[in-house]
Amino acid sequence: MGLFSRLALLFRIRTRAALEKAEEPGAVLDYAYTKQVEQIQQLRRAIADIATNRKQLELQQTQLLNNVDKLTSQAGQALRLGREDLARQALQRKELFVPQLHNYERQIAQLREQEERLLQMEQDVATRIEVFRTQKEMAKVQYHAAQTQVKLRESLGGISGEMGEIHLAMQRAQEKILTMQARANALEELLEQGVIGEQRSLGAGDTLDRELQRIDMQQNVELQLQAMKEQLQLGGRYTQPKQIEGPTSFLE
CATH class of the missing domain: 1.20.5 (Single alpha-helices involved in coiled-coils or other helix-helix interfaces)
Known part of the structure; x- marks a missing residue:
């Protein structure tokens, strides 16, 4: 399992409770992006620690090299003074430092290789996080746009329902108006024919x-x-x- 997969797994475990409570996708995506940024910051701190250790070893290596150079110089000076014993002693002490120098070189090389590997990983993770950020922002825009469309369609649906009721009420009103008009026309026709007047003149007679x-x-x-x-x-x-x-x- 790669580092990014482990980070994703850790992210899923830690954010499970939060995701269960979260309902808005935008908030979930922001939270996921924040957790990924935290992970890459931890990775960068690890790189910085490795670099610090490498620098410390390089300083110690430099000091050891200075000591070796100093012993070499002292051995030459002792020979010039005719003190071969002191020259031999200086060279013996110098040889004791040689294995330490090799050890420093090996450790420094390992730290440098590890640092380069983590730097490459950091670049890959940073690229993925940037891609995720872009997709996150796009998804949030799409979600809010869809949410706006849903609210608009719900509003339009309510308006359509109200308009339907208004249309039915208008139809009923028009039917009543037509009925009243027909009744008025019928009464006017009966008046013109004298049917209603005759009935009124006769009163209640049978x-x-x-x-x-x-x-x-x-x-x-x-x-x-x-x-x-x-x-x-x-x-x-x-x-x-x-x-x-x-x-x-x-x-x-």
């Missing part, structure tokens, strides 16, 4: 009352006509016939 009145009128007309004929046969001057009262209604 069919029998109307028939008896009609008979009375006819009888009155016949009596007046007969009287006029008799006057004409007598040769008298024509006078206005006296109004003959009709028979009294049976219902009075």
Whole structure:
């Protein structure tokens, strides 16, 4: 398992509880990005520690090299003074430092190799985090855009429902208006035909009352006509016939 996979696993374990409570994808992505930044910061601190250790070894190596150079110089000076014993002693001490020099070189080389490897890893992780950051921001924009569309469509859905109810109410109102107009037209037509006026003039009388009145009128007309004929046969001057009262209604 690579370092990035281990970091991702650690991230999933530590953020599991937070992710269960989080509901907004934007907050989850920001949290994931923050955790990755923390991981790469830890990686950079590790690189800095390795570099510090390498520098310390290089300083110690430099001091040891100075001591070796000093012993070499002292051995030459002792020979020039005819003190071969001192020269031999200086060279012996010098040889004791040689294994330490090799050890420093080996450790420094290992630290330098490890540092270069971590630096390369840090660059790869940094690139991935930057890609993740770009994708995160894009995802957040897409989420907020989708959220806005959902809210807009929900709002439009509510407006559509209200408009549907308004449309139905308008239809009912139009139907009532058409019904009233039809009724008004029908009443106007009945008034023009005299049906309603005749009913009002007759009041509350029934069919029998109307028939008896009609008979009375006819009888009155016949009596007046007969009287006029008799006057004409007598040769008298024509006078206005006296109004003959009709028979009294049976219902009075």
